[in-house]
Amino acid sequence: DQQVKQNSPSLSVQEGRISILNCDYTNSMFDYFLWYKKYPAEGPTFLISISSIKDKNEDGRFTVFLNKSAKHLSLHIVPSQPGDSAVYFCAASALDTGGFKTIFGAGTRLFVKA
Amino acid sequence: DAGVTQSPTHLIKTRGQHVTLRCSPISGHKSVSWYQQVLGQGPQFIFQYYEKEERGRGNFPDRFSARQFPNYSSELNVNALLLGDSALYLCASSLSETGYSPLHFGNGTRLTVT
Numbered sequence: 528d529q530q531v532k533q534n535s536p537s538l539s540v541q542e543g544r545i546s547i548l549n550c551d552y553t554n555s556m557f558d559y560f561l562w563y564k565k566y567p568a569e570g571p572t573f574l575i576s577i578s579s580i581k582d583k584n585e586d587g588r589f590t591v592f593l594n595k596s597a598k599h600l601s602l603h604i605v606p607s608q609p610g611d612s613a614v615y616f617c618a619a620s621a622l623d624t625g626g627f628k629t630i631f632g633a634g635t636r637l638f639v640k641a
Numbered sequence: 642d643a644g645v646t647q648s649p650t651h652l653i654k655t656r657g658q659h660v661t662l663r664c665s666p667i668s669g670h671k672s673v674s675w676y677q678q679v680l681g682q683g684p685q686f687i688f689q690y691y692e693k694e695e696r697g698r699g700n701f702p703d704r705f706s707a708r709q710f711p712n713y714s715s716e717l718n719v720n721a722l723l724l725g726d727s728a729l730y731l732c733a734s735s736l737s738e739t740g741y742s743p744l745h746f747g748n749g750t751r752l753t754v755t
Contacts, residue, residue, distance in 0.1 A: 626697030
């Protein structure tokens with residue numbers, strides 16, 4: 528049961544253009560959403576988050592948009608740089624009967640071409 | 642400041658054996674979570690501990706157990722290893738008892754079961 532889905536395994540973008548990574552979730556209990564970036568041989572690194580009471584959060588080149596009615600969030604990177612090439616994970620958090628959990632999607636590999 | 646440290650970095654075990662993985666959180670972080678990541682998937686939640694108490698558990702068999710020590714470091718134990726336990730095991734620490742603060746990941750322990 529995949530509660531957090533990233534349907535695009537990979538994405539290729541030209542340097543300087545916008546990268547848009549998408550994520551869908553099924554559990555309406557999720558109320559905190561995060562994006563992480565992962566380079567090979569390293570653990571995931573936190574990028575940006577958004578609470579369910581907001582629909583947009585911006586940090587430099589990174590913006591996360593949340594559409595609660597559609598249970599969809601996206602990460603926009605503008606402008607994309609070659610150093611952004613990595614695997615990006617969407618994650619969602621909720622408190623349920625089993626305690627607090629953060630569930631990750633399968634990831635999208637971003638290639639930024641110079 | 643030291644980040645999350647995990648040991649060992651790599652480990653090879655045979656089926657049926659037992660393994661202990663160790664994690665030291667960022668100084669000041671009282672919450673530690675464990676994740677399993679297999680190739681092509683996102684991190685799968687195993688456990689969360691806060692102040693030495695289990696606060697969350699994912700859908701893993703009872704062969705998986707963990708504990709947190711007074712200095713907030715943690716161990717993940719896996720008994721009766723199966724081939725399917727081969728994965729990258731990630732430890733993450735955070736400030737918050739809940740998931741409403743970002744996770745800071747270590748670089749993981751790569752476990753191979755033969």
